[in-house]
Amino acid sequence: MRTTLLQMAIDELMEMMPWIEDYFSSFAIDPAEIGNLKLEELGSTPGKDYFMEKGTTYHAFIDGFFMFIEQVKALKQDSGFSINSLTVFPGRNKNGETEAFSVELKKGKVTAIVGPTGSGKSRLLADIESLAQKDTPTGRSILVDGRSPTDEERFSTEGRFIAQLSQNMNFVMDLSVEDFLTLHAESRMVDEIHHIVQKIYDTANVLAGEPFSRETPVTQLSGGQSRALMIADTALLSPASVVLIDEIENAGVDKVKSLELLVSNNKIVLISTHDPLLALSADQRIVIKNGGISKLLKTTDDEKKHLESLEKIDRKITLMRDQLRTGEEIDLSDLLI
Amino acid sequence: MRLVTVAGPPSSGKTSIIVRTVEELKNKGFTVGVVKFDCLSAQDEELYSAYSIPVRTGLSGGLCPDHFFVSNIEEAIKWAEDRNFDFLITESAGLCNRCSPHIKDVLAICVIDNLSGVNTPKKIGPMLKMADIVVITKGDIVSQAEREVFAYRVRQVNPRGMIIHINGVTGQGSFYLAKQVEKTSSVDTLRGATLRFTMPGALCSYCLGERKIGDDRQIGVSKLVNFRGDD
Ligand SMILES: Nc1nc2c(ncn2[C@@H]2O[C@H](COP(=O)(O)OP(=O)(O)O)[C@@H](O)[C@H]2O)c(=O)[nH]1
Numbered sequence: 001m002r003t004t005l006l007q008m009a010i011d012e013l014m015e016m017m018p019w020i021e022d023y024f025s026s027f028a029i030d031p032a033e034i035g036n037l038k039l040e041e042l043g044s045t046p047g048k049d050y051f052m053e054k055g056t057t058y059h060a061f062i063d064g065f066f067m068f069i070e071q072v073k074a075l076k077q078d079s080g081f082s083i084n085s086l087t088v089f090p091g092r093n094k095n096g097e098t099e100a101f102s103v104e105l106k107k108g109k110v111t112a113i114v115g116p117t118g119s120g121k122s123r124l125l126a127d128i129e130s131l132a133q134k135d136t137p138t139g140r141s142i143l144v145d146g147r148s149p150t151d152e153e154r155f156s157t158e159g160r161f162i163a164q165l166s167q168n169m170n171f172v173m174d175l176s177v178e179d180f181l182t183l184h185a186e187s188r189m190v191d192e193i194h195h196i197v198q199k200i201y202d203t204a205n206v207l208a209g210e211p212f213s214r215e216t217p218v219t220q221l222s223g224g225q226s227r228a229l230m231i232a233d234t235a236l237l238s239p240a241s242v243v244l245i246d247e248i249e250n251a252g253v254d255k256v257k258s259l260e261l262l263v264s265n266n267k268i269v270l271i272s273t274h275d276p277l278l279a280l281s282a283d284q285r286i287v288i289k290n291g292g293i294s295k296l297l298k299t300t301d302d303e304k305k306h307l308e309s310l311e312k313i314d315r316k317i318t319l320m321r322d323q324l325r326t327g328e329e330i331d332l333s334d335l336l337i
Numbered sequence: 338m339r340l341v342t343v344a345g346p347p348s349s350g351k352t353s354i355i356v357r358t359v360e361e362l363k364n365k366g367f368t369v370g371v372v373k374f375d376c377l378s379a380q381d382e383e384l385y386s387a388y389s390i391p392v393r394t395g396l397s398g399g400l401c402p403d404h405f406f407v408s409n410i411e412e413a414i415k416w417a418e419d420r421n422f423d424f425l426i427t428e429s430a431g432l433c434n435r436c437s438p439h440i441k442d443v444l445a446i447c448v449i450d451n452l453s454g455v456n457t458p459k460k461i462g463p464m465l466k467m468a469d470i471v472v473i474t475k476g477d478i479v480s481q482a483e484r485e486v487f488a489y490r491v492r493q494v495n496p497r498g499m500i501i502h503i504n505g506v507t508g509q510g511s512f513y514l515a516k517q518v519e520k521t522s523s524v525d526t527l528r529g530a531t532l533r534f535t536m537p538g539a540l541c542s543y544c545l546g547e548r549k550i551g552d553d554r555q556i557g558v559s560k561l562v563n564f565r566g567d568d
């Protein structure tokens with residue numbers, strides 16, 4: 001294949017794999033300008049000195065080109081790839097006592113992690129993020145689809161497995177919402193970029209409550225809008241099958257819809273929370289005590305029955321918070337339920 | 338003794354990830370020394386010392402930092418060998434995007450952070466392009482999408498390298514870097530070894546201490562930009 005591609009013209013290659021433009025651009029080469037040349041001719045035009053100037057050599061450039069093709073193909077295949085389950089095997093709590101049982105986390109299910117601040121909720125999320133293999137302070141180990149993950153899968157998969165969302169995360173790119181989403185979609189090798197960008201934008205606006213335009217720079221979104229965009233983007237565009245959420249209750253997004261969105265996109269969702277509404281929207285909850293998993297509670301039918309009224313209360317409190325913030329009088333009329 | 342070169346833009350997290358990786362190596366019973374190469378000043382010595390990591394600093398001052406690195410790396414190796422270290426890790430700031438301290442057959446690590454912006458990988462040059470391992474830090478404070486885009490951009494300029502995500506603050510991921518570092522083979526001397534990339538072809542008047550501006554002041558290789566273009 002290598003020889004065939006080397007003898008093809010850049011134009012032909014571009015037609016076959018438009019994304020190779022990304023590789024060329026990192027050497028400041030515009031493929032349109034050298035469209036008639038064969039790949040193997042680039043050693044003479046732009047020439048060896050040109051590659052030298054760009055911090056490489058012609059041969060390294062060509063080798064890199066073929067590796068880039070391999071990587072992108074892997075990336076495309078990954079889009080169809082997903083994990084069905086994670087199993088957390090017991091480690092030890094802060095007293096050195098072994099946790100009593102293992103926990104299974106399944107695709108399309110939400111698991112809440114509850115417990116006092118400082119009890120070890122974030123530690124559990126970190127163990128899952130690094131797919132611990134008895135080599136973290138807790139000694140837990142995590143199986144992926146029933147087997148131990150390889151080191152490559154644990155540390156080097158460029159976030160293909162696990163996505164994270166926490167209060168500490170902010171957008172740093174200097175781009176509008178639309179350009180930002182487009183850039184992400186391009187790097188994910190999505191075919192219908194316009195379509196997916198529109199979908200994420202619409203979804204984020206539903207989750208955010210306060211609408212925002214596509215032209216807004218991502219760095220200027222409010223806390224709630226940022227979180228909403230992050231959630232919609234992760235659900236609809238990230239290849240990760242596992243989503244770890246660290247306390248988003250005060251983020252100003254529609255919490256229940258956010259979880260539903262992630263679940264309907266077949267993610268394994270873990271959420272560390274103090275919020276009763278979020279905890280009861282989950283399918284099960286892990287109780288953390290003193291650094292260890294102490295209980296696993298399935299959400300009961302009775303609890304689920306009350307979800308709706310819980311949601312009502314939550315909406316009411318959000319409304320009152322907004323009224324307070326904007327200096328209005330707080331409407332107490334329908335407070336008694 | 339095994340040698341590893343770590344380079345990356347200022348504040349990308351080099352010292353943080355080296356400290357974490359050395360801790361992992363120490364836990365496995367290895368001894369590790371660090372040499373920090375910098376231009377004007379370096380505060381890293383205190384940090385390494387706080388973690389009881391033996392460290393030496395070399396400041397290039399008025400000299401080309403990468404040339405300075407090459408002149409001093411053999412001495413650094415001697416120091417490490419005298420101390421019977423299993424590993425010597427060098428940290429250099431990579432201030433000049435044109436150069437890189439990476440040496441053929443010596444494990445080369447480039448550290449770059451998620452905050453530096455998606456266009457940074459393209460700007461960095463050989464230090465990133467020719468690295469065996471690219472460590473990406475500060476993933477804890479940017480969005481998932483930005484992490485994915487950033488990693489893709491690194492791939493674009495260095496499809497060969499292995500990408501490892503490390504949180505420089507908690508050390509998450511350094512365990513894996515330590516594993517890779519452990520796999521490198523040892524070097525006795527660097528005499529005759531080759532840099533992965535040529536330094537600029539210049540012996541210039543400014544290298545020799547010139548400060549005045551003007552075309553009559555220039556010697557050596559130089560190049561003129563056409564700012565006015567075609568107009
Ligand atoms: N949030 C966060 N901060 C980091 C991370 N890695 C490094 N830092 C911080 O970035 C700053 C610069 O790190 P340092 O290791 O000194 O960078 P160096 O100049 O490349 O050696 C320090 O304040 C670190 O604590 C990371 O992964 N996440």
Ligand SMILES: [Mg+2]
Binds near residue numbers: 352428
């Ligand atoms: Mg440093």
